[in-house]
Amino acid sequence: MLKIGDIEMKNPVVLAPMAGVCNSAFRLTVKEFGAGLVCAEMVSDKGIVYKNEKTMNMLYIDEREKPLSLQIFGGERETLVEAAKFVDQNTNADIIDINMGCPVPKITKCDAGAKWLLDPNKIYEMVSAVVAEVEKPVTVKMRMGWDEEHIYAVKNAQAVERAGGKAVSLHGRTRVQMYEGKANWDIIREVKQSVNIPIIGNGDVQTPQDAKRMLDETGVDGVMIGRAALGDPWMIYRTVQYLETGKLMGEPSVREKMDVCILHLDRLIALKNEDIAVREMRKHAAWYLKGVRGNARVRNAINECNTREHLVSLLTDLVIEVEEKEQSQAIVG
Numbered sequence: 111m112l113k114i115g116d117i118e119m120k121n122p123v124v125l126a127p128m129a130g131v132c133n134s135a136f137r138l139t140v141k142e143f144g145a146g147l148v149c150a151e152m153v154s155d156k157g158i159v160y161k162n163e164k165t166m167n168m169l170y171i172d173e174r175e176k177p178l179s180l181q182i183f184g185g186e187r188e189t190l191v192e193a194a195k196f197v198d199q200n201t202n203a204d205i206i207d208i209n210m211g212c213p214v215p216k217i218t219k220c221d222a223g224a225k226w227l228l229d230p231n232k233i234y235e236m237v238s239a240v241v242a243e244v245e246k247p248v249t250v251k252m253r254m255g256w257d258e259e260h261i262y263a264v265k266n267a268q269a270v271e272r273a274g275g276k277a278v279s280l281h282g283r284t285r286v287q288m289y290e291g292k293a294n295w296d297i298i299r300e301v302k303q304s305v306n307i308p309i310i311g312n313g314d315v316q317t318p319q320d321a322k323r324m325l326d327e328t329g330v331d332g333v334m335i336g337r338a339a340l341g342d343p344w345m346i347y348r349t350v351q352y353l354e355t356g357k358l359m360g361e362p363s364v365r366e367k368m369d370v371c372i373l374h375l376d377r378l379i380a381l382k383n384e385d386i387a388v389r390e391m392r393k394h395a396a397w398y399l400k401g402v403r404g405n406a407r408v409r410n411a412i413n414e415c416n417t418r419e420h421l422v423s424l425l426t427d428l429v430i431e432v433e434e435k436e437q438s439q440a441i442v443g
């Protein structure tokens with residue numbers, strides 16, 4: 111069973127941290143679909159230290175989401191430690207995670223995110239400094255290396271362990287790969303065999319069967335799912351069920367998908383406000399609509415949507431349209 115410090119997860123299925131996606135509205139929804147652990151989107155250490163209003167709002171956690179891991183990023187020791195202390199003392203997060211994987215230049219230019227992957231000594235120093243100042247378990251999420259010539263995943267994970275880190279999530283890609291190519295699960299297995307702390311494997315888990323294969327082939331303690339859960343919390347539910355029973359549950363109906371999309375929208379409105387939530391929800395709605403017949407026309411309309419009422423009417427009209435088509439096909443058939 112996946113256990114990080116004293117925190118025990120009820121299953122090994124973990125929702126990946128995703129910026130612009132994993133706020134409380136989405137996390138709670140995914141939690142209700144059975145995730146063992148949900149991770150919050152990355153938060154800037156400096157934003158926390160300077161009490162930036164938008165950053166402070168990102169620290170909101172609903173009790174029902176727990177256990178939850180809150181991720182911070184930064185490149186300087188002082189602000190990283192300050193931010194970790196703030197999260198430790200002022201939020202109900204269960205785990206403090208440090209980002210060592212973000213590949214975007216805006217982040218790596220500040221010596222944050224994936225930049226750390228080039229220097230196991232820095233990882234050791236930074237993680238030790240954070241661990242010394244907080245009560246909550248500290249974990250790290252990293253990529254396997256900077257580029258093909260600099261794959262220090264084993265050394266880096268060992269540095270986290272020596273520094274007192276309680277787990278590592280490992281995305282089997284380099285920084286240079288961004289999201290291209292295939293995730294390397296061999297490295298994940300190698301890292302798992304090189305440390306005693308739990309390892310959560312990540313990268314290219316697209317189906318419940320992939321999740322089982324990752325657990326079986328690499329021996330990891332947990333399996334982290336990112337893009338496959340976008341607009342598809344059922345992916346999490348189906349994975350948990352498959353791992354527990356070996357049975358593959360069916361895909362949701364269009365009505366079920368749109369009902370959850372509207373629930374997600376309403377949670378986002380409660381969290382932010384209608385204007386911001388509806389605009390943010392446009393990308394989520396497109397993800398919920400993936401695979402639904404006739405979705406292109408509705409997606410275009412959704413991109414012009416500014417109110418809850420309009421968005422909900424587009425989604426409910428689509429459900430009626432799809433169900434009518436299915437009924438008439440059943441009659442013809």
Ligand SMILES: Cc1cc2nc3c(=O)[nH]c(=O)nc-3n(C[C@H](O)[C@H](O)[C@H](O)COP(=O)(O)O)c2cc1C
Binds near residue numbers: 127128314337
């Ligand atoms: C939209 C998006 C935002 C992401 N934001 C973060 C983030 O804030 N912190 C992080 O550690 N990784 C982030 N990632 C990386 C994911 O957590 C994960 O490592 C990656 O998507 C690979 O897993 P997957 O193949 O299951 O999607 C993000 C990925 C996506 C697609």
